Structure formats: structure tokens, C-alpha cells
Amino acid sequence: MIDRDELLHVARLARLALHEDELETTAAELSSILGHVAAIDQLDLDGVEPTAHIGDVSDSLRADQPRPSLAREVALAPAPAVRDDGFLVPSPQGE
């Protein structure tokens, strides 16, 4: 079972504001997910290659050829705030 401190730490890293009354259920849910993954640890996996990807892994690279970029108005359209042709955001502080 994931403990309270660990939960709060992970929540902070994920920018989740958990209320006091959510802690217990969230901890239980997270623990159950981790428990499911931990079940794999029970298997004997010696000599089994890790699977980094399930798709076809050959020829996965792209030729270095430019493609048109978005017009600036299009790129900025979803921005909550714009200034000087850029995305206006609160300054990152205390990070």
C-alpha cells in the first residue's frame, strides 16, 4: 500500500491538488494499479528481452526534410493569452 507521504509527493510532481478526503481512495486505487504491475515480478523472466515497443521497429526514422510549419495565427489561436507574437504564461517561479 502506497503511504500518505509518497502519495502527496507523486501528486505534487503531477500537479494534482488532492483534497484530504480523496487521499485514502486515491492511495487505494494507485496501490491496486501498482499491484497489478507488480504481479509481473512474480514471473520468471530471465532471458526474456524487454519489450520497448509493440509495433514494427524497423525503419522508424524520418528523412531530414522540412515540411511547412503552422501559420503563427493558427499556432497561437488556442493560447489563453498572447503577447508579442508569443504564448503569454505566468512566470515559472519557485521551481
Place this chain on the structure above:
Amino acid sequence: MAGAELEPVIGLEIHVQLRTATKMFCGCALGFGEPPNTRTCPVCLGLPGALPVANAEAIHYGLMIGMALESELAPISTFHRKNYFYPDLPKGYQISQFDLPLCSGGKLGEVNIHRVHIEEDAAKLNHAGASGRIEGADSSIVDFNRGGTPLAEIVTEPELGSAEQAGEWLRLLRTTLRTLGVSDVNMEEGSLRCDANISLRPVGTDQLGTKTELKNMNSFRFIERGIRAEVDRQRAIIEAGETVTQETLHFDPKSESITSLRSKEEAHDYRYFPEPDLPPVMITGEMLARASAALPELPAARELRYIEALSLSPESARLFAWRAELADYFDAVCAADKSLDRQLAANWVTELQGRLGEEEAEDSKVTAAALAQLAAMVASSQINQGGAKQVLDQLVAAGGDPAAIVADQGLEAVGGADELAPIVAAALEANPELTERLRGGDMKPIGVIIGEVMKQTRGRADGKEVTALVREQLGLS
């Protein structure tokens, strides 16, 4: 620990923007100084559903770097997500590499390489002040043109022992990357950025003290000054009996002060996991052959060639080979006058660089042809060392033609017995006491006589020739 002699232990992390045509995971063209937010697409803006595809040329450049640094190249290399929140990172994670970097280990010069991995650059944040739509709060403006630029991160082992050594090694790395042609390696424009991990330990031990990370220093001068300042700061803390805190620091070159950026404790928890949107990169024999074929002459080979083929001193050979701009300039001087003695040419290139400081010789007012001409005039005794240095001073200040400067200002060497002998004779005559001592075999006063002759010739005589004439005129063997 107070009282024990402390020595710095420095490791470097260098981020190099690769000179590809497009970004790491999308087809947006790279550029520097383009209008903001004109080089973006759903991938590099991190819009939902957009899928990255890795740039083959970036992998190619990464392999070339690995080969130049004698790294072990991974047969299969994977990308990971490095998770953290920052406005310059639209997806909430940076695509980087974790346990299977493209290159592991290696060595450049005397410094071991830990690893080289490929990742994407963050966007650019510009401070916008406190006014505007986000009322009352400090705000920033994000330009995503840079976001997604391919980066190679090169990490050294913590083996550098001083700020000077770090600066010198970084020049070698820069020269290597520049020679490879994989990056513009322009520190001012940010295509080469350097962080330094710094700790102190008692001399002679191999324990590592608490390290701090000095971020994003953007010139060789600042790197050396920043490291020196941080070493001094840590030394003062330890000598006061206190402990160094692990943190990320910023060096302000103007005030030479060091400030804390953020506590590493939480920020370091990046929760890496394999990037599910990118299959592993399989490094084929074909890719290796192509990278190997693209390798040019590297600094170590150039150093050896200068020593063996051009008979340069090991010092000159290393100085040039580790600094490609200087070596190219030296090559140009030699090409301008093929009969010139190579070491003499090297000495004058070094003499020039000493006057230029951070400026590159090729950007100075002194053309390679002019320097070759000056060295040739020294070689043929048309001008002496002192005169040549005066000419060089003027070339550095205003450029021009050495022969014309010499003729204009009458700096030709006063040489040959005919011209110099009467001046030497007069100097001896004017100093009868010293002349007697010289005649008696006490050579100490020779300096005064040489000085007198130099004064009469305005520094244009050759000291050795004066000494020979004194001996001849006084009948000394």
C-alpha cells in the same frame, strides 16, 4: 575536514544543438532569429494526438559524435520521457534518453566521457514583466521556434581538476564538434551550452563531496570565472565547518555572484519511462558505415600531423589542433608563403593570438597574408623581433601591409657590420669604464651597451649581432 587541502572535482554536461535541417521529432525547419512562433506544428507544440518521428540525420550526427569521442555505440537505442512541468516544455515531458543512450563511455583528450544521448531542446522563455493580461503576476512569453531542436547531451566523468582545465577541454570539444560539422557550436547563440558539476574533496582522496550544478554558462570566459567563483564559494563553506547544499546555481558574470535557481530534491524526480510513441532506434551496419565515412581529420590526428609532417613543436601543434579556428588561420599563413619556416609561422600566429584574447585571428584586421609577410621579413632579417612586434601591434589595431608600415616608420633592422659597427664603436667610446670591464672579460655590462645601441637605432638592432660586434671590436674571442 577544515584544515585539509581541498581540490575541485569538475564534470561537464554539454548541450549541443545539431545542425540538421529540421527538428528532432517533426519536419519544422530549424532557424535562428526567425520571427517568434513561426516554426511550429502540432508535434513541437505538444498538441494532443500528435506523434513524433525521429530525425535520421540527428541520429547520424549522434553516431559521428560517438565515433569521434571513441564511445561504444548502442546497437539499439531507445527514447524515454523525462517528466517535469515548465512552460518551455509543452508536453509536460522532454523526449530524452535514459538507460540505452546512443553512445556510452569514450574519451577525448585526457578526459573520459560518461555518455552521449540525443534529446529535444526546450522552447525559449522571455521575461515579460508584471503588466498585461495576467494581472499583477510576473509573466513570460514563450517562443516555440527552438522547441524540439535536436540536441546531443555530452556528459564527462567528473575528472577535471580546475576551471582552466575545464575551459581548455571545452575548447577541444568545441573544435571537435565544429570539425565534425554537426553543430554551429556558437555559445552566444546558444548552440553550445555548458553546465558544470562542481564539488571539492581533500587532496589525495577519491571521495566525492556534495556537488552543485552551475547552469548554462554561455562563454568560455564565463565558464572559467563561474567555476572559479563556485570553487571559492564551496571552499569558504567547508573551511567554515559547514556543509555544501546540493542545488542548481546560476552565475551572473556581471556581478560575479552565484545564486540558487531551485532545489534539486524534487525537481530531480523525473519519473523516466519509455516513450511509447517512438520505436527503438536500430543502428544498422549501413548507418555506422555512413557515419564512419563522414568523419573528417579530428584534432588528435591534426596535432600528430603538425608534429610529424610540419615539424611543429608539440606545444604549437596542440595549441592549434585543439582550436580549429587558429589551426585554419595557421594553415592559411603557411599557404600564403609556402617557403616560410613552419615553426616561425606558428610562433607569429601565437604572438598574434596573444594580442587578440577572445577574438579569433580570422576575424581580426591581420590577414593571413600580412602575417606571412611579416614572418618572412623576420626570417630574412629585414626587421628584428622588436620591430616586428611593433608592426604586429599596428596590424592588430588598424590592419594594413607590413612592408608599407616598416617603410613608413623606418623600422628596418639596422644590421650588417657596415651600418652597425660605427654605432657600437660610439657606444663603447661613450662608456670607457664599462668598456674596460668588458675588455677584462667581465661581460655583465654588455646589457648597457646593447641598450645604448638600441636607443641609437630606436630598437632596430639585433642584440646578438651587437654582442658579436662588441667582442670583435674589443678583440675578445
